[in-house]
């Protein structure tokens with residue numbers, strides 16, 4: 001989703017801002033723009049990739065300033081055209097703004113501002129913001145921003161510059177992420193640490209409704225009521241290497257391959273397999289509440305929802321506590337009942353997904369204890385939950401989530417065992433599962449060795465436009481995730497569902513040659529899955545099976561097989577999803593798509 005980057009310092013702003021925009025391309029966007037102060041205010045915008053903007057910039061020669069703002073836009077208010085790109089300017093062309101988020105009362109404000117004689121050139125809520133700042137400007141940009149924000153309802157992360165104040169950058173946030181990188185006499189502000197880390201690793205985040213005035217000599221942070229606050233400058237937890245491709249062609253492939261090493265970090269210091277013990281520092285303060293909880297609601301969107309669904313299975317099976325998974329967007333608006341002893345678990349890679357945040361607010365309001373299972377350190381969900389467990393999988397750049405999924409499932413597994421062990425589970429049973437869990441990284445390594453075979457199989461089916469992904473029990477959510485991976489980057493129509501549900505309708509779709517992916521590991525439902533395979537096979541479907549190493553029977557019925565090592569059923573999705581991730585990545589590449597920048601998608605969806 002939209003990315004913002006701003007700079008004030010001694011270096012030419014233009015190059016630095018464009019580089020920052022490129023680092024944030026993975027978030028998803030449809031247009032881009034930049035404004036620099038160089039005597040006056042210069043603003044250049046373009047529809048399409050950052051490369052289009054870059055080309056346009058080569059034709060402009062007075063963009064040499066050392067202060068500027070830039071933006072990649074993912075349209076929400078108004079269509080994708082140049083007038084709607086950011087930066088947006090006021091009608092005197094003196095003030096420019098970049099904005100992530102949405103303003104709820106923009107229509108009322110626009111009517112008011114029109115009445116005050118302002119004329120608008122875009123359909124954006126952002127132009128309303130900059131016009132309001134302009135209306136309230138009396139020679140002090142920081143004050144005008146503060147006054148305007150008091151009138152605004154909605155979410156924002158903004159950067160503002162003004163031709164009359166060439167040494168001042170004002171930034172503010174509410175509900176959308178904003179990080180301020182602190183260098184030597186220079187500051188790089190961005191919505192994403194990846195745009196900052198090449199310049200400095202010292203940074204701080206603003207809290208909601210805080211404003212920061214930055215000059216080359218320092219910064220001052222305050223509330224909307226102008227009460228000074230002292231933010232804590234900390235070390236950013238990512239380095240350049242983590243956000244570069246290295247020897248891989250795509251971030252998605254890199255991140256699939258990173259899973260073993262990343263999961264080792266997820267587990268590090270958290271499990272003592274021989275003693276059947278799990279140590280989760282992030283939730284230890286609430287152990288009593290968790291063990292006594294009467295009900296869990298797990299929520300998220302997209303891939304995180306699939307991980308949350310596995311959490312539901314794991315919590316009920318291993319911790320024997322009622323659990324329910326729900327799309328955050330549905331939970332938020334359907335007037336949910338939160339009984340005493342309810343714990344809400346918000347699952348999210350970015351920690352910024354607007355729907356998940358809204359569900360979290362709703363649950364908090366209704367008295368639930370809230371936990372975050374999140375990757376990005378310091379993100380909104382981590383700040384607003386009572387407790388949580390980080391994934392530790394490092395920055396995920398590929399829009400199609402892979403290592404965050406296995407990280408989320410690993411954390412939810414540990415949470416289930418953490419509670420299960422304290423409720424009903426014996427030391428021996430817990431120790432047994434943990435010793436297998438510990439071996440997941442090496443088992444994924446083994447699964448990845450089949451990459452060439454997976455590519456060959458994908459080539460056989462890549463021209464087919466409709467696929468089904470079927471699984472049972474723990475591997476039903478894995479089937480959903482496999483289908484999502486394929487559709488989101490290869491644009492092939494793919495549906496996931498419980499294998500048994502197929503015969504209640506979708507079986508009508510099966511035709512000669514249609515690829516049907518079955519997760520058929522040797523778990524408790526193996527025989528039932530084999531039956532479902534027969535049903536598809538006899539109608540002409542082509543069977544691609546994900547099966548347990550050593551299973552010879554499957555070869556007699558499936559057209560193609562990907563093997564994963566044997567593991568206890570509750571842990572099996574951590575393995576079975578891996579061939580499906582690889583297959584999706586290959587399918588998209590074979591079809592010539594940009595795997596890391598799929599059409600219409602955004603990495604982090606910060607609007608509801």
Ligand code: G6P
Pocket residue numbers: 300301302303304305347348349350351352353356399400401601602603604605
């Ligand atoms: C977007 C992304 C998905 C992601 C979902 C939830 O739709 O494209 O890959 O699963 O948001 O994001 P979160 O950051 O909350 O995990």
